[in-house]
Amino acid sequence: MGAFLDHRGIPVIGGHAYIPEISWCILIETDKSDISAIPMATLISSAISFIIILLFLTGIMGFYMSRQISKPIIALQTQPGR
Numbered sequence: 001m002g003a004f005l006d007h008r009g010i011p012v013i014g015g016h017a018y019i020p021e022i023s024w025c026i027l028i029e030t031d032k033s034d035i036s037a038i039p040m041a042t043l044i045s046s047a048i049s050f051i052i053i054l055l056f057l058t059g060i061m062g063f064y065m066s067r068q069i070s071k072p073i074i075a076l077q078t079q080p081g082r
Helices: 040-077
Strands: 002-005 011-019 024-031
Touching: none
Parallel strands: none
Antiparallel strands: 002 011, 011 024
16 A cells, blocks of 8 residues: 555545465555544544443443342342341
């Protein structure tokens, strides 16, 4: 993967992969201007939002699972005669 000029003289980012079974090499490239078209701030805010939602859902799931695990233990502790 790397950055270079294509046949038109436009900066691109591209990569390649060799497929030995068929002796082919696949090349892919895209203009640098297309890649940087999405502002970095948008990507960062989307990632942060996703992480916050994921942490919230994980917390809820952890709380629910801990209650399910502790209910039988508490029930055993509160039985009369023990």
